Amino acid sequence: MGGYLGFMWTYVKLNLSSAMEYRAAFVSQVVGMALNDAIMIVFWWLFFLRFPEVGGWQLADILRLWGVLAVAFGLATAVFGNCSRLPALIASGQLDYYLALPKDALLHVLVSRMSVSAWGDVTFGVVAFVAAGDLGVATMALFLVLSLTGCAIFTAYHVLVGSLAFWMGNAEAVGTQASGALVNFSTYPGSIFRGWVKILTFTLIPAALVGHVPVALTRRFDPLVFLGVVAFAVGIAALAVAVFRLGLRRYESGNRVTLRA
Amino acid sequence: MRAVDVRDLRKVFQAKRKRPGLAGSLRALWRPDYTAVTAVDGISFRLERGEAVGFVGPNGAGKSTTIKMLTGILHPTSGESHVLGLVPWRDRSRLAYRIASVFGQRSQLWYHLPPADSFNLLARIYELDQRAYRERLHRLVELFQIDRYLHIPVRRLSLGERMRCEIAGALLHRPEVIFLDEPTIGLDVVARQQIRALLRALNQEEGVTLLLTSHDAGDIEQVCRRVIVINHGSLVFDDTVAALKRAFLRRKVIDLKLAEATTPTMPAIPGVTAVAAEPFRLRLEVDADAQPIEQVIARLVAHCPVVDLTVEEPPLEEVIAAIYAATGREGEGARG
Missing domain, CATH: 3.30.70 (Alpha-Beta Plaits)
Known part of the structure; x- marks a missing residue:
């Protein structure tokens, strides 16, 4: 475990060093993404100036929602930056490099790229959560754990959808749509979803488990619900690893010229 | 124990067939037509430890597919293979600590960072002891004469300088077998000679087993004592380079x-x-x-x-063409 954490940390450092080779691009991507996220909060702030609440949610809840989501999504695409590119990597046979090395191929391919702008999401997420108030140690610890479970769910979800490329060949469009659906469903107050849509947000598109449920836990902690979120994160991560390994048997490689840029 | 033992190895890909034009695409959408393409067709060969063997054939002969099966990247359709006593596709991770692969068209160095950073990462990937890693790096830097390039971003290196760093990186974990796929592709004459000399030294001084694919006859002649020729996924020649020359040059x-x-x-x-x-x-x-x-x-x-x-001497392509003529095989294969 320690070896793998050290391995991941080495990649984080290397990816950051590589990105910092172009200082202006690095700073503009991080700041740009943080501002982009902040604009959404401005819209919600304007909304709440006219309407006091939506489905029992107030501005502080929206700030917590965006806080948890942005950190979870940011960590997923910063540390496991290749998760959204998995369909393209599989279809074009670019897993060869990782398969020829001793570390776990899935973990290796995921950590070998970093979305620099994702650090803007992480920065924004922390600021948004702090801005919501209630900075007790327990709340902040819960924020950290729920951000990590969210990160695991986001990453595993991308791996599951991306692994379809082993069977479909080209799964880029499906991956983009599925990723968009997860992010979009999770950025709205959970109370607005009813019926089969609500069921969908707890199953096929687990938006509730990365957004609405964590916010509910920070409002009123329920150990059973908390354990449910952790169990779901562990379960979907295990499923993603199993499906990826199953798919690897169908991997057909390729002959693209590649550089590690 | 042999370095490589391959018996009746076969790989068949399913390729989609489509008639030209939109009508063909619509037809394929409704009723896709798949055809079996045999990339490697039951080849068998053995490599003893410390051998340097050329693995040649035209584009699409099945060279790269064979190497990918020997490194565990691809699962074979049938047949057996052992590399250092391990089954590559079953013991891929364990085997990876003991072998290395260098692909001329695939870089393992980070483009925007100096080679030293990539070497540090490789040391972490192979879980090398820091002291042993430093000693090994020092030895390779001397052997490959890359001390001047260690701290320059890879994007600023020439192809020859980069390839020397690539091979040095692949040797950090002291592999016992190295698979090299076109390591001199795109290099000028001087850089080619340097790479060949380094590979010879590696084979002779460290006893590393080499399986080298190249379209350049000079690579095979100057580095290898034995050559295996394949075409259409089948083995058509397996003997010493001297025998190849006597027979076909x-x-x-x-x-x-x-x-x-x-x-x-x-x-x-x-x-x-x-x-x-x-x-x-x-x-x-x-x-x-x-x-x-x-x-x-x-x-x-x-x-x-x-x-x-x-x-x-005639180029290797001509020699290979002569082998095909002698064995009654001609034409392009299916997949590289």
């Missing part, structure tokens, strides 16, 4: 630079034909079976005002 070309502008009248030598005659230059083709090359050169020097003379 009968034709040689002699290029003469002359002291006089007038082309001399050629003496009639059996098996020798003039293929080009210009002022100050004469190009002859020699059938070495009909006339030993040494005798041809002696008679030419005696008869013509020779300033310079070079003897060229």
Whole structure:
């Protein structure tokens, strides 16, 4: 475990060093993404100036929602930056490099790229959560754990959808749509979803488990619900690893010229 | 224990077939038509430890597919293979600690960072002890003469400098077997010679087993003692480089630079034909079976005002074509 954490940390450092080779691009991507996220909060702030609440949610809840989501999504695409590119990597046979090395191929391919702008999401997420108030140690610890479970769910979800490329060949469009659906469903107050849509947000598109449920836990902690979120994160991560390994048997490689840029 | 033991290895890909145009695409959407493409068709060979073996064939012959199966990247359709006693696709991770692969067209160095950073990462990937890693790096830096490039971003290195760093990186964990796929592709003459010398030194001094694919006959001749030729996924030749030359390199070309502008009248030598005659230059083709090359050169020097003379061997492609002709196989294969 320690070896793998050290391995991941080495990649984080290397990816950051590589990105910092172009200082202006690095700073503009991080700041740009943080501002982009902040604009959404401005819209919600304007909304709440006219309407006091939506489905029992107030501005502080929206700030917590965006806080948890942005950190979870940011960590997923910063540390496991290749998760959204998995369909393209599989279809074009670019897993060869990782398969020829001793570390776990899935973990290796995921950590070998970093979305620099994702650090803007992480920065924004922390600021948004702090801005919501209630900075007790327990709340902040819960924020950290729920951000990590969210990160695991986001990453595993991308791996599951991306692994379809082993069977479909080209799964880029499906991956983009599925990723968009997860992010979009999770950025709205959970109370607005009813019926089969609500069921969908707890199953096929687990938006509730990365957004609405964590916010509910920070409002009123329920150990059973908390354990449910952790169990779901562990379960979907295990499923993603199993499906990826199953798919690897169908991997057909390729002959693209590649550089590690 | 052998370094590599391959028995009846086979790989079949399912390829979609489609008629041209939109109508063909619509038809394929409704009723896709798949065809089996045999990339590797039951090849068998063995490599002893410390051997340097050339693995050649035309594009699509199945070379890369075979190497990918031997490194565990691809699962075979059937057949057996052991590399250092391990089954590659089953023990891929364990095997990876003991082998290395260098692909001329795939870089493992980070493009925007200096090679030193990539080496540190590789040390982490292979879980090398820091002290052992430092010692090994020091040795490789000396051997490959890359101390000047260690801290320069890879994007600023020439292809030859980069390739030296690539190979040095692949050797950090002291692999026992190295698979090299076109390591000299795109390099100039000097850089090629440097890479060949390094591979020879590696094989002779460290006893590393090499399986080298290349389209350059010079790579095979200067690095390997044995050569395996495949085509259409089947093995068509497996013997020493010397045997390959004896069997198939009968034709040689002699290029003469002359002291006089007038082309001399050629003496009639059996098996020798003039293929080009210009002022100050004469190009002859020699059938070495009909006339030993040494005798041809002696008679030419005696008869013509020779300033310079070079003897060229036909490119490997021609040799391979001759092998196909001899074994009754021709044409392009299915997949590389």
